[in-house]
Amino acid sequence: MSIAEKILQRINRPDLVRILSEELTPSELNSLLLEVFDRQTDRISPAELLQHYQKNRFVKPADLNVTALQELETRLLRIFETFQFRAVELSPVAPLGSCSVVATADQKKILSALRGTEVLADATNALALHCSDLKKTGQWQPVLPTDPLRFSTIQRHVRTPKVAIPGHTQHFKIAALVSSGRDTGHFQFEKESLAEHIAVMTAVLRDTLRVDALRFKLIQREGTDGGRLPEVVKDHILQLRKDVVMETETSPSRENSYYKGLQYKVMATIRGQEYEIGDGGFVDWTQQLLQNKKERFLITGLGVEMLFRLLS
Amino acid sequence: MNQGRVIYEDEAEPHFRLAYPSPALAVFVEYYFEVNQPATLSNPLYLNALPNLANLVCISLTTQSWLTINQKNGTVKTIQGSRFFGNLTDLHTSIYPAGVHEFYVKFKPGMLGKLLRFQNIEVENANTDLSAFIRSDEWEDRLQTAASFNARVNLVEMMLLQRTQAVELDYRFQVVQRTLHYFAKQGINQRLNLPSICRELGVSYPSLHRYFTEALGYSPKYCQKLLRFKHALQLYKRHGSRYPFEDAGYTDFSHFLKDTRQLTQRLPSDL
Known part of the structure; x- marks a missing residue:
């Protein structure tokens, strides 16, 4: 029996969740919940508020040097913009279901909020919505059919699962890069966009932050390409650049249906220890959002806060 | 890389x-x-x-x-x-x-x-x-x-x-420029070390040092080091480590390597 079922049984309202989620419109539910929270906060005293603050694992500030972190962020954003990934300052909230509707993400791992929103848990999902909106409304018109949309951001993310690793926190900063384009055949978008993301990661980690070593791991994921994508992309990138260290993993040890065709990992060695500092790959979110199978979307996430802590 | x-x-x-x-x-x-x-x-x-x-x-x-x-x-x-x-x-x-x-x-x-x-x-x-x-x-x-x-x-x-047309170059500045010219030729005529350049120009080393500091903000030795390094790196790129770096004003290849590391924090092969 789930926690919710136990509560419903205790208050003797077994239909309550079904009524709230199925019989009410989102707007009605929002009004109802606003009233509930209003009444609840009316009962909270300032002393209790402080107690809540002390107990709640989501609300404490990050324990780091803010100005130094912001300096790092500014350096990274400058590099992203020079590589034509336009920087975006996202809203701290996204539409409810931003991650779980299009990706294999559990809504329970996301801080759902009122007014049809959730606290941002993955900036790449918010950027997928931004790209799709620009395309759908015609605000973005490519000059050539192969022109991609490129965006970048650095955003604090909140995720609800309790962290088990020392030093990890419930909220953390991630830098995100996305490229949104169309399939023009021969994996053209996949080859070019991944080469661009890897060029940015190389400029950031190897050339600017000067990590001890940098390598990229391309992992084969289920997709419509018959498993060829990692090798095709790897051959293309290594033909362009001899200075990139890259390997492919065709039989990964763990299943992952989040990425389609290809996932890639950014492995950086810092002070003799190798860390998985970035992760990315191709996803079908814009295909789902725009209802168009030709849409292609590449995402990259870089653990900026983790990087900052490792380099400090 | x-x-x-x-x-x-x-x-x-x-x-x-x-x-x-x-x-x-x-x-x-x-x-x-x-x-x-x-x-x-x-x-x-x-x-x-x-x-x-x-x-x-x-x-x-x-x-x-x-x-x-x-x-x-x-x-x-x-x-x-x-x-x-x-x-x-x-x-x-x-x-x-x-x-x-x-x-x-x-x-x-x-x-x-x-x-x-x-x-x-x-x-x-x-x-x-x-x-x-x-x-x-x-x-x-x-x-x-x-x-x-x-x-x-x-x-x-x-x-x-x-x-x-309106710029006038004083004697001291001209001495600095002539010294730099000698530095640039150091690979061709390695006898032109600093004491011999001072003799050629008719200035003492302390005076030359003062002129350089006034004109460029650096000592003659530092300037010589930069010009020698640029020239030697070019030779290294053409001929590799077997080139006789004595001809470029260094004691040997290790001396050139040490200068490269000091000036660029890199190996010559990474430049």
Whole structure:
């Protein structure tokens, strides 16, 4: 029996969740919940508020040097913009279901909020919505059919699962890069966009932050390409650049249906220890959002806060 | 590993053009050059700028931005538009994700300071908007519309000639320039060490040291070290580590290696 079922049984309202989620419109539910929270906060005293603050694992500030972190962020954003990934300052909230509707993400791992929103848990999902909106409304018109949309951001993310690793926190900063384009055949978008993301990661980690070593791991994921994508992309990138260290993993040890065709990992060695500092790959979110199978979307996430802590 | 490369004056580059100044400007200008090299976001162009004594005026011929990274302290700058570059004490790597098309005037050490009235040491590692020094919009308009590299050289020569006529170079500054000329020849005639150069010029080393500090902000030994290193690195790139580095003014290859590490924090093969 789930926690919710136990509560419903205790208050003797077994239909309550079904009524709230199925019989009410989102707007009605929002009004109802606003009233509930209003009444609840009316009962909270300032002393209790402080107690809540002390107990709640989501609300404490990050324990780091803010100005130094912001300096790092500014350096990274400058590099992203020079590589034509336009920087975006996202809203701290996204539409409810931003991650779980299009990706294999559990809504329970996301801080759902009122007014049809959730606290941002993955900036790449918010950027997928931004790209799709620009395309759908015609605000973005490519000059050539192969022109991609490129965006970048650095955003604090909140995720609800309790962290088990020392030093990890419930909220953390991630830098995100996305490229949104169309399939023009021969994996053209996949080859070019991944080469661009890897060029940015190389400029950031190897050339600017000067990590001890940098390598990229391309992992084969289920997709419509018959498993060829990692090798095709790897051959293309290594033909362009001899200075990139890259390997492919065709039989990964763990299943992952989040990425389609290809996932890639950014492995950086810092002070003799190798860390998985970035992760990315191709996803079908814009295909789902725009209802168009030709849409292609590449995402990259870089653990900026983790990087900052490792380099400090 | 691709960590950028140094372009030398005599490199036969399809994307690199170079021209020497007319005799009237030869005192002020080392040379003019233009880099016009395409690149893509997925395969950006990496170029290295060695520590040097020269001041450069860079006229951007495109609107593309690029990155420059100080390899000693990691400072990253995003650059766009025409620039003024001061003399460098550290290795700088430039990354051009969308190619580069820029026209440069490389001035002889200390000469741009004479023209624009600043002390050389004040612009150490400077990388600033050119408009802080000159009417760069006027330069940009004229050079961007010029049809070719040669046309740009002619235009810049005309603009510079007007400015250089009013500049007077005193005896001390001339001694510094003559010493630098000897340093540049050190690979050809290695007997020209500092005591012999002082004898040739009829100055004591303390006087020469004072003249250098006044004109450039550095000691003669440091300046000699920079010029010797640039020349030796070129020889290394042509001939490898087997080249007799004694001919370039070093004790041996290890001496050259030590200087490379000290000046650039890198191995010569990474430059």
